[in-house]
Amino acid sequence: MITVKFPTFVLKRFHRLQWKLTISYLITCVIVLCLLELLVALIGVGVTLSQDRGTLEHHAQLLARIAGPTFPATRVAHQQQLQAAWELLQESNPAFQGYIATVDAQGRVIVAAGNHAPVPGYDLRSALPASVQQDTRGLLSSHASPSSPQSALLRTSFEQGREYVVAPLLEGTTTQGILVVSGHYVRFSWENVLTFLLFFGVSAVIFFLGAGVVGLAFGAVTARGLVRRLQQIAAAVEGWSLGDFSTFVSDPSRDEVGQLAHRLNHMAQQLQQLLRMRQDLATVEERNRLARDLHDSVKQQIFAVSLHVSTTKALMRHDERAAQAHLLKAEVLVRQTQRELMTLIRELRPVDLEDRSLAQALQDYTHSWQEQTGIPVELKVDGDIATSLEVENAFFRIAQEGLANVARHSQASLVKLHLTCATVVTLAINDNGCGFDVHNREQRGVGLSSIRERVQALGGHLDIQSSKGQGTTIIVWCPQTEKDAS
Known part of the structure; x- marks a missing residue:
């Protein structure tokens, strides 16, 4: 089995701060634009739903005007008339769902057409809402003529999310029956949902491409300046880690990065002062140690030598042997003093360890x-x-x-x-x-x-x-x- 490894140097480039900022800008732009698109789509759906009632009433009234108000000569002709009117409305607005039916004076269906239309002989009036039943009774008891305005022949009501329009069917001046139109909109069918998703998907791809270009450009420009400023700080900090506190960060801006650079410069100055103080203290401490060592060893031995020399001078004329004994003791003390001085000099002189372990x-x-x-x-x-x-x-x-x-x-x-x-x-x-x-x-x-x-x-x-x-x-x-x- 052959395994193909992805080049690691390609992934390492995306670990840099500039690429992280660029990708974050890109993702932010895409998400924001997609949310804006979804918000606009939801607002459009809301506006459409708020206008549905007026449009639904208009379509129901239009269907009632096409199908009535005169009573056809035969039932077959009347059925054909209703079916033609329904098909005409469906061609212009397939989202309109419902039925159109003719009922007699007792409220039974004569003919009907549409989606889930009631069958002939069905007692439709008892199945209608109370307000619609009241409108049908009022039309049956009223008298009108075919020459009356159509707006005076229609009764419209909105009940339980459905629009109802009733109109009298006249034969002369006598009302022979009632034309009932019931309709509602089917907005969220699977077909509509798929259409909406397809529209949203295509627009999302377009938004993604546009937002990608904008996000990459904006991220590259913004991150480049920020990364350059951080690189200056990193270079100064690297010099400080090597003991060079003469380098300072040059960043006059007043944002967070500029404030960080200012505080780091202040810290470098304090460290430089602290190192000077530490060097001075180390020098003073070394001087004190050397003075103490000289006092404890060399000074005491020299003082003893001076005593022996003074005693020798006093005894040379009276007791030569005693004077020589004191001279020998003074000589021993001088040698000890010489060794002590050599030890101190060796401790003060830096030991060269470059060529030796x-x-x-x-x-x-x-x-x-x-x-x-x-x-x-x-x-x-x-x-x-x-x-x-x-x-x-x-x-x-x-x-x-x-x-x-x-x-x-x-x-x-x-x-x-x-x-x-x-x-x-x-x-x-x-x-x-x-x-x-x-x-x-x-x-x-x-x-x-x-x-x-x-x-x-x-x-x-x-x-x-x-x-x-x-x-x-x-x-x-x-x-x-x-x-x-x-």
Whole structure:
């Protein structure tokens, strides 16, 4: 079995906003025009029905004038006269349905013609409405002549949706019988319904073609301008997503799209100001951290060196051995100060990770940190999935902060690092130092706050486990998307 697939690129074009708006305009125009056509047709039917009574009365009176008022010589001639009059009316108006009949003075049918005409001998007068029976009795008791105006010989009434016309049949001046005409219109026969549906269907096709052209033209013109304005907004938003807030949406109109563009421009300005403030705060925070580190380590060590040098100067003339001992201690402090300065400089200088992986950078850094601090470091790496430069830089900085905290506060004799590079990048830093109370906010330094901020910026998670005398474990993990890993 051969299956034919419809080209997907054709369907994708109709997913665009311009085509959706155009098709919606087209459908709206077609529906509105079809409803207007149906409304006009219903109004026409209503007007026709409202005029039916007058037309029905006219046709019934016309039939009575053709068939009477004189009494024919024979019954056969009279039957032929009624049949001819009925056929003449049917040719001009086939919707007129009913009968024409001649009844005698007792109300029995003599002859009749038409649709469902009563049979001869039928007591028709008793089957007529009361008002019509009264008209027949009045005509039978009255006297008229053939020369009287026909309007004076006819009695007309409308009962139960049917028109009744009665007229006297004269023989000389004597009324020998009554001519009864009963009629109504049959508007909703199957033939009429089919005719109406055919008319509506043909006109609907014509309206559809006309509305299709109008809807497509109107939709294409209207949607094109709207789509162009939305494309400008999308281009500006894409630039903002890349960090470029210098691009603004140029849309001076005051409609909803223009208001949206104005609010987005205002948002971009606020984001630009917020980024400047964040950069300033980060700079201030980094300066404060550097000042604290210099105060806690380098300044104290330099002050100790100055004390040893002063003591050496005072002892050189009296006790040369003691002076040399103080000089050796000052030399050791100078070397420690030099290592501290190298560590701070390394932390301030951006690490180049373009040519090295995170694992290689951590291996080099832990080796150097071990030599400077004298604390052994065990590094374990699992997984070989590539990570983005942003994740690598953040995790490298987190490792620096963690090891710096170990060197300053933990009094540890061993540090273990475990890095896992998979769909979720995980870094665990564990030391066997003195530990601290995690729930005590006063013991949370700037280093841990910096780690927490870096993790939050990546959308990752941070877990700190520590207690006094039991060491500290810091676990950081961050899920990376396919875009990050590519």
